[in-house]
Amino acid sequence: MVRTVDKRDSELLRGTLASLVLATLEAGALYGYDIAREIRARTDGILHLKEGSLYPALHSMEADGLLTSKWVPRDKGPNRKYYGLTRKGKRLLRAERARWQRFRDAVDVVLQPHPAEGRP
Secondary structure (H helix, E strand, C coil): EEEEEHHHHHHHCCCCHHHHHHHHHCCCCCEHHHHHHHHHHHHHCEEEEEEHHHHHHHHHHCCCCCCCEEEECCCCCCCCCEECCCHHHHHHHHHHHHHHHHHHHHHHHHHHHCCCCCCC
């Protein structure tokens, strides 16, 4: 799904591909390669989306009504399929951000150094 600098990062990111794609498309429509490139750039090269995971996810998200798509002709080379967010996709992105924040806050609390007072 996601190639990372550290394989443990990949484990942490399972199930977040849709959220990453939705957040990347928030600013406007992009085609598949640009989505992957944007995520890689935003993460300073840590996350590399593989085509074998990205395109099936895009098709699934489109089928679920989260994305729209349109083919855009080019003067040179093949046409490109651009993906954009639907209202449903925008709502899901807001919900996913709130869910991620709750999850991150909970993990931060547990990972903070904690004095072992009163423990054997």
